[in-house]
Amino acid sequence: EIVLTQSPGTLSLSPGERATLSCRASQSVTSSSLAWYQQKPGQAPRLLIYGASTRATGIPVRFSGSGSGTDFTLTISRLEPEDFAVYYCQQYGSSVTFGPGTKVDIK
Amino acid sequence: QVQLVESGGGVVQPGRSLRLSCSASGFTFSTYAIHWVRQTPGKGLEWVAVISSDGYNEYYAGSVKGRFTISRDNSKNTLYLQMNSLRAEDTALYYCARGGTWWYFDLWGRGTLVTVSS
Numbered sequence: 001e002i003v004l005t006q007s008p009g010t011l012s013l014s015p016g017e018r019a020t021l022s023c024r025a026s027q028s029v030t031s032s033s034l035a036w037y038q039q040k041p042g043q044a045p046r047l048l049i050y051g052a053s054t055r056a057t058g059i060p061v062r063f064s065g066s067g068s069g070t071d072f073t074l075t076i077s078r079l080e081p082e083d084f085a086v087y088y089c090q091q092y093g094s095s096v097t098f099g100p101g102t103k104v105d106i107k
Numbered sequence: 108q109v110q111l112v113e114s115g116g117g118v119v120q121p122g123r124s125l126r127l128s129c130s131a132s133g134f135t136f137s138t139y140a141i142h143w144v145r146q147t148p149g150k151g152l153e154w155v156a157v158i159s160s161d162g163y164n165e166y167y168a169g170s171v172k173g174r175f176t177i178s179r180d181n182s183k184n185t186l187y188l189q190m191n192s193l194r195a196e197d198t199a200l201y202y203c204a205r206g207g208t209w210w211y212f213d214l215w216g217r218g219t220l221v222t223v224s225s
Contacts, residue, residue: 090211098152
């Protein structure tokens with residue numbers, strides 16, 4: 001099983017700042033089969049990025065994904081008030097596993 | 108409106124059974140693989156099972172294999188999860204989620220809560 005580790009556990013930032021979230025896999029993720037989700041309290045996860053770098057339908061351009069192999073990054077260029085949430089990475093190259101999440105909260 | 112709506116959750120004793128349903132609307136249900144994913148505060152998000160669009164192929168997480176059965180009725184736009192021999196560690200919020208050729212999830216329901224407790 002591919003284990004995903006996300007860092008940091010919590011990121012405290014102000015609106016307008018840049019957020020950089022990391023997802024590291026215990027082994028190489030096949031074909032960059034990595035997705036990112038946003039989850040707000042009481043809501044289901046929302047797909048942001050798939051294929052490591054492709055934005056899902058309707059996702060603002062301030063969200064971008066990068067990386068390959070075992071190291072992946074989600075970047076939010078300028079935080080909007082609605083971006084404060086928990087972010088999960090997920091690999092789907094070998095079955096499916098999720099990371100434990102990074103909480104982005106307001107500083 | 109494109110949506111998935113889960114139902115059937117509740118409180119059940121260990122060893123008993125429960126069946127979850129997921130009703131789809133607003134898209135062509137029969138052309139998508141559909142998954143069950145569960146979430147707990149302690150273990151986070153855990154993939155449970157998937158069924159192919161035509162219902163002929165199923166895959167399960169090791170933690171539920173042999174106890175849970177995923178099925179679908181494309182004439183009713185509905186997905187099911189039959190959960191037998193339930194354990195305390197099956198307590199979670201269960202989501203159905205739409206997949207595709209690749210197993211990422213572009214549409215999720217709001218979830219149904221299953222609590223296994225005596």
